[in-house]
Amino acid sequence: MSTESSGEAAESRFGTFDENGVYHPRQITQDDLGGQSLDDAYTATMVDVEDGQLVEGRVVKVDRDEVLLDIGYKSEGVIPARELSIRNEIEPGQVVELGDHLEALVLQKEDKEGRLVLSKKRAQYERAWGAIEKIKDEEGVVSGPVIEVVKGGLILDIGLRGFLPASLVELRRVRDLQPYVGRSLEAKIIELDRNRNNVVLSRRAWLEETQKEQREDFLTNLKPGEVRKGVVSSVVNFGAFVDLGGMDGLVHVSELSWKHVDHPGSVVQVGDEIEVQVLEVDLDRERISLSLKATQQDPWQEFATNHRVGELVYGRVTKLVPFGAFVQVGDGIEGLVHISEMSAHHVDLPEQVVTPGEELWVKIIDLDLQRRRISLSIKQAAEGGVVAAEYQEHFGEHAFDDEGNYIGPTDEAASEGQEAWEEYYAQHGYQEAPVDVPPGSEQAGGEAPETEAPETEAPGGGEPASSPEASPEDPPR
DSSP, rough: OHHHHHHHHHHHHHHHEETOOOEEOOOOOOOTTTTHHHHHHHHHSOOOOOOOOEEEEEEEEEEESEEEEESSSSEEEEEEEGGGGGSSSSOOGOOOOOOOOOEEEESSSOTTTTTTTEEHHHHHHHHHHHHHHHHHHHEEEEEEEEEEETTTTTEESSEEEEEEEESSSSSSSOOOOOOGGGGGEEEEEEEEEEETTTTEEHHHHHHHHHTTHHHHHHHOOOTTTTTEEEEEEETTTTTEEEEEEESSSEEEEEGGGGSOOOOOGGGOOOOEEEEEEEEEEEEEEEEEEEOOOOSSSHHHHHHHHHHTTTTTEEEEEEEETTTEEEEEEETEEEEEEEESSSSSOOSSSSSGGTTTEEEEEEEEEETTTTTTTEEEEEHHTOOBBBOOOOHHHHHHHBBBOOSSSSSOHHHHHHHHHHHHHHHHHSSSSOOOOOOOOOTTTTTTOOOOOOOOOOOOOOOOOOOOOOOOOOOOTBBOO
């Protein structure tokens, strides 16, 4: 470097000399306050804030219960932990880091301790509400992760806390909501109240909208009469809903079983895989009616196939009524012994002949499958006849002739009689009739039984006859 240039640098660094050799020091500062005081000048560099104002700043400290934010104010703003996130019970360090730039809303310009109190959560709400209202007006869709399970539903983070009721999570009600936590869901906004800070969502509405075409195709291809496999998705008082692999159908309680059903839960449980028959498809209302009993053997049809009028069957008295007695002769099958068919003698009251729970032989005198009615006779059973095949098997073929008439057990077979009946009841058994419905009336299609026949004197008069003796070892002759 030349001496001249070095001299110029020294002069510029330390000041200058004029031509007379007078030294002039270099000017270091310049008074540019224009008459303003230093305090006023300092204050002018600070930002001015008001309650409810949105401000931006940098995180300068992260504590366990608060965060300090430098927004250029005379002191750092304090964000309490509860004002950091819409998520409850979360650590500040999980939300922000030192040096992060973020937006906050002024809650209090100066609290009792003179601090500036801010809220990141409220600032997030302010920004989100505008977007949420626009989406609602345009009938759009919001999405966000499930952050919490609360009473009655889920909370979604959509920039603010959106409530998704349990009944609107899926197309059918979901019982266990815990598996949804952490999942991102899409939903429609069905209710919006900014004053109450309330947002209600419906994922079901979104599913119905997006799956409308698939549902229409599913319903169009579903034909009455066809049998489908499904899984029981819900059990209610009036029946059970079955997921057919796209849509749910209803099996009404009357279509669950051929027997009387007190509650659907006694027949099916949630999660059961069953076969059902399609009864009806309502395209307009998008409803499917199903039947479980239609896929099962009709016990009345089975009874009618295996029995004929004139056969003797063994049964149990289930209920006495003024006009006779109901006798259960098969699983879910009951027939009526009219009072006129209880004895060869005149009978005033059924209890003069039989008692509930008594087991005895009866003869089938009429079998009306269409009306689901069986007429039985104790009187004619006492006269003998052909015993139904299932009873012959338990007595042994040696006890019957070629036409099925009972001829009595041999000495060897006599001791086996009781064992035979015990085996029969172990395999078949009988169930009590529903106490709230007159036994037989439901199976008969709900029609009232015939009225009592006119009384007639038994031949020869005398006292009413008692029940004919009928035991497992001694069928009617």
